[in-house]
Each structure stands twice: as C-alpha cells, then as structure tokens.
Amino acid sequence: MRTPWPLDLASRVDRAAERRELVDLETCDAIVVRDGRVLAADGRVVELAPEAQPPAALRIYLGRDGDRDLAALVPVDPGFGADDDGIGGDRMRGLRDLLAGFWDRGADGEREHELATTAVAIANWHATHPRCALCGEETVPTLGGWVRRCERDGRDHYPRTDPAIIVAITDPEDRLLLAHAAHWSPRRFSHLAGYVEPGETFEQAVHREVHEESGLALAALEYLGSQPWPFPASVMVAFRAMTDRPEDLRLDMDEISEARFVARDEIAALILAGEVVLAPKGSVARRMLEDWYGGALPEPRRDGPVDV
The missing domain is CATH 3.90.79.10 (Nucleoside Triphosphate Pyrophosphohydrolase)
Structure with a gap:
C-alpha cells in the first residue's frame, strides 16, 4: 500500500482578498514578472522594496506575508533584468527554470513557488485579455489587479484557469x-x-x-x-x-x-x-x-x- 502522495500543501501566503481594494500597491514589496519570467538571484525570487522597484506598467496584489503586503509588478521596460545594469546579479528567469530549486528548499521554496506561480499566472491573464470579450473595448485593472472592468458596458472580467x-x-x-x-x-x-x-x-x-x-x-x-x-x-x-x-x-x-x-x-x-x-x-x-x-x-x- 503506497503512502499518501505529499502534495496537499497549505497556502504559505495569505491572499487577503479583503485587502485588494484597500492597499496602495505602490507601497508593497514586489515580485517583478514579465512574459512568464520572474526576477530571481541564485535561483531565489527577488522581492524588491518600493524604493528599489522599476517603473510599473501593472501592479497586482498577491497578499499578506506576515506584516508585509506583496504585489506582482510588470515593468514598463521589456528589457528589465536582461543584464545586471543597476540590479546586481538579478536576472529575469523563466518559471520552469526555477521549479526544481523551489521544491528543493522545503517550506521556503513552497512559499516562493506559490508567489511566483501566482504572479506569472495573473500577469499572463492581463497580457492576453486586454479587451472586453463582448464589445471589444479596452478593459482596465480593478480590485488590486484581480478583475478587468469594461467601462463601456460595466462588465467585470475575471482570471481564467x-x-x-x-x-x-x-x-x-x-x-x-x-x-x-x-x-x-x-x-x-x-x-x-x-x-x-x-x-x-x-x-x-x-x-x-x-x-x-x-x-x-x-x-x-x-x-x-x-x-x-x-x-x-x-x-x-x-x-x-x-x-x-x-x-x-x-x-x-x-x-x-x-x-x-x-x-x-x-x-x-x-x-x-x-x-x-x-x-x-x-x-x-x-x-x-x-x-x-x-x-x-x-x-x-x-x-x-x-x-x-
């Protein structure tokens, strides 16, 4: 008889959905994400303080980690993290490339996996759903980045999985x-x-x-x-x-x-x-x-x- 499969993991970060409309996203520590890649150093996800963050095209609330609010940040500059100019050894890394390191580090890796995966998933959705599926008008992010609203017809559009x-x-x-x-x-x-x-x-x-x-x-x-x-x-x-x-x-x-x-x-x-x-x-x-x-x-x- 095989033992139970060990993938039933509790969430490592409180998504704090009740705070999505309340938090000033510019004051959150941020994970930088773009085109399925995440800012990382030595295989670990980098969390930037507000003063160290690049200009943002989009911010998405990820939740509450202890006493800190965390966000995903999509940089304006598509080349951000391609080299080490101004950010030390940090690089934008594909999420697939980071998976093995996450699962080798126990609880800390599980936390990073949860944050990075959420950031990539929600950023991908924003990138591929910029317009209303019904009328074609551009939509705008609301509710901390978890909804896109069509201001023409008042409809809310939600992330797809x-x-x-x-x-x-x-x-x-x-x-x-x-x-x-x-x-x-x-x-x-x-x-x-x-x-x-x-x-x-x-x-x-x-x-x-x-x-x-x-x-x-x-x-x-x-x-x-x-x-x-x-x-x-x-x-x-x-x-x-x-x-x-x-x-x-x-x-x-x-x-x-x-x-x-x-x-x-x-x-x-x-x-x-x-x-x-x-x-x-x-x-x-x-x-x-x-x-x-x-x-x-x-x-x-x-x-x-x-x-x-």
Whole structure:
C-alpha cells in the first residue's frame, strides 16, 4: 500500500482578498514578472522594496506575508533584468527554470513557488485579455489587479484557469506507461495528459483522453493532487490508474507518437544512458514519476546525450 502522495500543501501566503481594494500597491514589496519570467538571484525570487522597484506598467496584489503586503509588478521596460545594469546579479528567469530549486528548499521554496506561480499566472491573464470579450473595448485593472472592468458596458472580467488532467498508468506488473508527445523534443517522455472538455468531470476526462491517445481502458482511478501550471493558464489535476490489458496499447500517432511500459530498473538505466528525458524536478509530472519509482530518480550522465 503506497503512502499518501505529499502534495496537499497549505497556502504559505495569505491572499487577503479583503485587502485588494484597500492597499496602495505602490507601497508593497514586489515580485517583478514579465512574459512568464520572474526576477530571481541564485535561483531565489527577488522581492524588491518600493524604493528599489522599476517603473510599473501593472501592479497586482498577491497578499499578506506576515506584516508585509506583496504585489506582482510588470515593468514598463521589456528589457528589465536582461543584464545586471543597476540590479546586481538579478536576472529575469523563466518559471520552469526555477521549479526544481523551489521544491528543493522545503517550506521556503513552497512559499516562493506559490508567489511566483501566482504572479506569472495573473500577469499572463492581463497580457492576453486586454479587451472586453463582448464589445471589444479596452478593459482596465480593478480590485488590486484581480478583475478587468469594461467601462463601456460595466462588465467585470475575471482570471481564467484551464483544468487539465495528467495520469500515471501502471499495468499488472506495476510497470509505468511513458509517452512521447508528437510535438516534444526527442527523448522527452512523461504521462498522458489533456484538457478537460465542457460538461466533463475530471475522471471522465482521464478515461476519454487515455482512450483517445492510447486505446487503453483504465481501472482503480485515484486522485493524487493538483498543481498550478501557468503555461499559459492551467491547473494540472493528477491521477494514477491501472490498465489490465497493456497489450491493447494503440497510439493515435497525432498527439502521441511513442509510448512504452517500463519497469523501475529499466527507467533508471534509460535515464542514465540519456535515452529518456523526464519531466523537470518540481513539476507535478516528476512527483508522479518519483511516487511510482519510490524515491528520487537518478540524474543522467553528464557525458550522455542531451535533450534538444
């Protein structure tokens, strides 16, 4: 019997929604975010005091951390953080690049993950939804950046999150299914996943996506947990399941071009040889892999093939 999957984490920052209309965002310490990147130094998110912040195109209230109010700041200058002029060694880093460091640092990393992910997700929404979906007029941020209001028709527009399922599938021998999506770089493998369609439950989406992409029927479906995944606006809802008939594996070849069931000793050898590139540390997919494996997966040899 496996132990419960350890992703049920309490929030590390109070979102303090009741303060969103009250706080002067220019007085908040700020995380700088732009185009899916976050200002960081040595893998840690940088929080700038008001006097150290660059001119802002947008500010979004993130919440209350102890006695401090925190905001996300989108800089006016699109090149801010590209070099070290005026900001020491700080750089704008892609959120994907920071994930592994977050999850290696325990509670402090969980806090940074929550702040950075929220900042990227809400900034992405502002960037992609500047106009009213009904009349086409420009909208303006309100409620601390958590709403965009159309002043022409008075409608409020709220941030969007698209749910997607991801499922770790094992066979009667407890081998794990690894799949390669047709659009991925060579040797990259992960679990089957897909977006939830209108009118579906998460469980229905799991069965549909798996059958469409692999031809497999599932049993013993079990919910594991979830993770915000703002690339650009998703939340990954994780499950594990079993298939009694791995021989029924039939790939659709449009979305999934390769898949195989692997044993634990086999996956370790494939990783060390550089023949399989797995999901990055800190991702929900990697946690699912290591949950099945029973611990941390080995790292590939430095002199082996690399992902391209």
